[in-house]
Amino acid sequence: MSDGQRSGEDDPARASEGAVLLVEGLVRRFGDLTAVDGVGLRIEAGQTYGLLGPNGAGKTTTISMIAGLLPADAGTISVLGRPMGPREVEVKHHIGLVPQDLAIYPELTARENLAFFGRLQGMRGRQLIERIDEVLDLIALSDRADDATKDYSGGMKRRLNIAVGLIHRPALLILDEPTVGVDPQSRNAILRSVEALSGEGMAVLYTTHYMEEAARLCDRIGIIDSGRIRAEGTRSELITLIGGVDTIRLTGAGPVEESAEALRLLEAVDKVGVEGRCLTLTVHDAPTTVAQVVTTAARTGLALDEVEIVRPDLESVFLHLTGKALRD
Amino acid sequence: MRALWIMTFSDLRLNLRNRSVLLFALVIPASLMTVLSITYNTGEATGLTGSQSLSPVSVAAAVPEGDRLGTTLLTALTHLNDLDIDVELTSADRARALAGSGEADLALFVPEGFTDAVRAGRGPTVSTVRADGTGAEVELLLSVIGGTLEQFHDGALAARAATAGGVPAAELDQVALQAALREPSVAFLEGRTSSEQLSATGALVAGQAGLFLFFTVGFGVLALVSERETGTWTRLCSLPLRPWTIVASKALVSYVLGVASTGVLLTVGILLLDVDFGAPLPIALLVLCAVAAGTSLMFVVARLARTAEQANLFQTALAMILGLAGGAFFPLSVSGPLDAILDLNPVAAFSRGLGITSGGGGPTDLGAPVAILLGSAAVTAALSLLLPDRGRAT
Ligand SMILES: Nc1ncnc2c1ncn2[C@@H]1O[C@H](COP(=O)(O)OP(=O)(O)OP(=O)(O)O)[C@@H](O)[C@H]1O
Ligand SMILES: [Mg+2]
Numbered sequence: 001m002s003d004g005q006r007s008g009e010d011d012p013a014r015a016s017e018g019a020v021l022l023v024e025g026l027v028r029r030f031g032d033l034t035a036v037d038g039v040g041l042r043i044e045a046g047q048t049y050g051l052l053g054p055n056g057a058g059k060t061t062t063i064s065m066i067a068g069l070l071p072a073d074a075g076t077i078s079v080l081g082r083p084m085g086p087r088e089v090e091v092k093h094h095i096g097l098v099p100q101d102l103a104i105y106p107e108l109t110a111r112e113n114l115a116f117f118g119r120l121q122g123m124r125g126r127q128l129i130e131r132i133d134e135v136l137d138l139i140a141l142s143d144r145a146d147d148a149t150k151d152y153s154g155g156m157k158r159r160l161n162i163a164v165g166l167i168h169r170p171a172l173l174i175l176d177e178p179t180v181g182v183d184p185q186s187r188n189a190i191l192r193s194v195e196a197l198s199g200e201g202m203a204v205l206y207t208t209h210y211m212e213e214a215a216r217l218c219d220r221i222g223i224i225d226s227g228r229i230r231a232e233g234t235r236s237e238l239i240t241l242i243g244g245v246d247t248i249r250l251t252g253a254g255p256v257e258e259s260a261e262a263l264r265l266l267e268a269v270d271k272v273g274v275e276g277r278c279l280t281l282t283v284h285d286a287p288t289t290v291a292q293v294v295t296t297a298a299r300t301g302l303a304l305d306e307v308e309i310v311r312p313d314l315e316s317v318f319l320h321l322t323g324k325a326l327r328d
Numbered sequence: 329m330r331a332l333w334i335m336t337f338s339d340l341r342l343n344l345r346n347r348s349v350l351l352f353a354l355v356i357p358a359s360l361m362t363v364l365s366i367t368y369n370t371g372e373a374t375g376l377t378g379s380q381s382l383s384p385v386s387v388a389a390a391v392p393e394g395d396r397l398g399t400t401l402l403t404a405l406t407h408l409n410d411l412d413i414d415v416e417l418t419s420a421d422r423a424r425a426l427a428g429s430g431e432a433d434l435a436l437f438v439p440e441g442f443t444d445a446v447r448a449g450r451g452p453t454v455s456t457v458r459a460d461g462t463g464a465e466v467e468l469l470l471s472v473i474g475g476t477l478e479q480f481h482d483g484a485l486a487a488r489a490a491t492a493g494g495v496p497a498a499e500l501d502q503v504a505l506q507a508a509l510r511e512p513s514v515a516f517l518e519g520r521t522s523s524e525q526l527s528a529t530g531a532l533v534a535g536q537a538g539l540f541l542f543f544t545v546g547f548g549v550l551a552l553v554s555e556r557e558t559g560t561w562t563r564l565c566s567l568p569l570r571p572w573t574i575v576a577s578k579a580l581v582s583y584v585l586g587v588a589s590t591g592v593l594l595t596v597g598i599l600l601l602d603v604d605f606g607a608p609l610p611i612a613l614l615v616l617c618a619v620a621a622g623t624s625l626m627f628v629v630a631r632l633a634r635t636a637e638q639a640n641l642f643q644t645a646l647a648m649i650l651g652l653a654g655g656a657f658f659p660l661s662v663s664g665p666l667d668a669i670l671d672l673n674p675v676a677a678f679s680r681g682l683g684i685t686s687g688g689g690g691p692t693d694l695g696a697p698v699a700i701l702l703g704s705a706a707v708t709a710a711l712s713l714l715l716p717d718r719g720r721a722t
Contacts, residue, residue, distance in 0.1 A: 067566045092568035103563035107342055119334045120567050164563070 020203035026075035037227035050218030096170030106150035121168035155186025211314035246286035335577035353589035357540035388423035388432035398438035533597030538675035539651025548582025549626035586619035606685035617701035627712035
């Protein structure tokens, strides 16, 4: 879990420098069960951090402590350099929580829900009205904004649930499995809005047990199981960690052996196997290598029919680390 | 502070949109009041507006030959100042027949061996049969009888204690008679005249308003329980609010709804059912105190209930028990220690307070009911703080 960005950890002031969220040694017990066992993480502005773990891993418990809903038994949490806990009031202004379970008033319309929570965040007037429109637009609910939310579909409710969490432009947005049980269209809308938000500079903490989501959204991923973070890093780092390598498969007509020779000379390529018209290359990071590979193959006169990239996924990382599958 | 108003206002708006509030706080109680008052008033008007209007009561009494305390009881009744009582000594069968035919208002049966039973310290059991259609005078008489029997019992116990076992008959009679002649009428008049100032309809309106108050206040505080179910509780806890703000806003919602609905119900009573509750200021004081008691009690319910459905059940049970015991459906008269307990019931205290105001009492005359209402508010508030929160998820 080496991480160059965490070199300043010994000095708390310096460690939190630039970090929107800094969590260290977080512990929470329920009776005999240690639901969260020494979790640490750091998220910077514009970064999306994924907490990837199966049911009961301790994701919601971790988030509840960060959002100040639950006291921690040990550990520290700081948001924008300020300590965070259930009794802190001011710091909560900087956090937007999207709970795992829906948290909206069914009798109110989307606009009313947003206005209510926006006001409680201290917003008012034009600024609030404009922000409500902006957020409704982001989650694609503008056309149903004035209907009572009890008549919404499950996916629409989930989208509104997210909108409420970001109405006040928090520095840190915490989303707890926001896509569970939604239709593909809503799911896509949700993922797109999270991408847009991190593009705006929000720090995002995103829990999920869908590895595709973690892979698509997250700059860094922490793999959590039984309350502990088993590994952390970028997607590639995690895959490298388990010795995983990418494979590029080229199929084409022409001087196959000659191409193989030329490809072997490339620094990014580990191994090249030849089997009929098919070349199988072992590389470290396929997306950054593929262009070079294709150009080299073309230069040697290979006419490509097909290029295929095969990557080990986070599922295999998870399996490797914990000995179990992400989903039952 | 701003957050408190935002939450209170939003909840109030939601409540007004929600038809069940209007239904429970206004429509149902107002209809019930009207229906009940019509039912009660189709017979003879039973309103008591003062001791002057009490009409004579005839009692047919069956007392065993030579039963000293039985005779003492009758003597005590005929000596009552406020009631004109005509006692006819007769056999048990005839007494029953007289009450059955309505010739006597009340039949009174003193059992064989009554005096000995009292002396032995066993509870005296005297039964009565009330003629149909009798009014508040009989009500009054019954509670006097109850009080007298109570005194017999206490007197016997005291005398037994004093003489360490052997109770001279004469002494017991003396104690009993003294007690019977003095105490019950005094205690009775002190404890009761005020509430008897309310007409039958007035008592109904007061009782119904009191009962439904316990439904109405639920719409504020019990939202604490339902918000756990909608998940909004979690969200509220994540907002930059001081923790007391959420609870205070729910209390405020209950309070506002309670005051508004009770105000409307009493006004309906005054304007449509012709009830005279007295001056507005002391009435307002009573309403404010009663709503405080109701709101506070809801916090106990919110603590005990795991789900919103459970909360509603608890609340309904509480409201019905307090309402029944407070005379929301029919006048309830018991005497002795039970009466003292019933007097602590906020609905009863509210009705009693309205009895005082309707008799012309001002704020300073409302000491007892106000103390009971505020006391109950304080006790239940403290209780809600001490009780574990059964519905909390974590
Ligand atoms: N209030 C509680 N009381 C007792 N145990 C709890 C409580 N909350 C959580 N737990 C336990 O702590 C562990 C972690 O739960 P948590 O909800 O954090 O998991 P999660 O990763 O969010 O799972 P999921 O993907 O199902 O949401 C579980 O074993 C759970 O049963
Ligand atoms: Mg969870």
